[in-house]
Amino acid sequence: MTTKALDEQMQRAAAWPEAAQAELAQIAREIDAGLAAGAYQPTPQELEGIARGLADARAGRFASDDDVRQVLEKNRPA
Incomplete structure (x- = not known):
C-alpha cells in the first residue's frame, strides 16, 4: 500500500465509530511493535x-x- 493509499484510508477511518478507531489504533500499535522487535520469535x-x-x-x-x-x-x- 502506498503512502497515498494509507493516507486516504486514514481519512476514511476518521469517520468510523470510536470503537472501530480504537481497534485500528491497537492493530497499528501491534504492527509497529512487531516491526521494532525484528524477526518474529514463535512461542x-x-x-x-x-x-x-x-x-x-x-x-x-x-x-x-x-x-x-x-x-x-x-x-x-x-
Missing part, C-alpha cells in the same frame, strides 16, 4: 504445533493435490 506452543505439522507431513497424513482435486471436482456444482 513454545507455536513451535510444538510446527513440529507436529512437520511430523504429520513426513508421515503422509495430508491429502495429496490429486486427492483434493478429486474432492473438489466431485462436489463442484455442474
